Amino acid sequence: MAHKILVADNQIQVRELFYDLLTKKGYQVITAPGGKEAIEYSAKEMPDLVLLDINMPGMDGIDTLRRIKLDNMSTKVIMLTGLETTVL
16 A cells, blocks of 8 residues: 655645655655645545645644644654745
């Protein structure tokens, strides 16, 4: 049985990229466009791993993480960001 991964990101290009890469490796992938959907899908689908964007409109990744962990503390989550920082 394939491991199930939930990818939550507001950018469709990011979701599609991870979907393509992970399904080619044999994972079952579920995608969510935002925090509310990620919480719903996580509770319903019980993924083995959640890839979660930090910066999403509405409910951000940190709040989403808190809610996912309230439902199931053992859920594994990797936080992602596309933020760039500059060190002067």
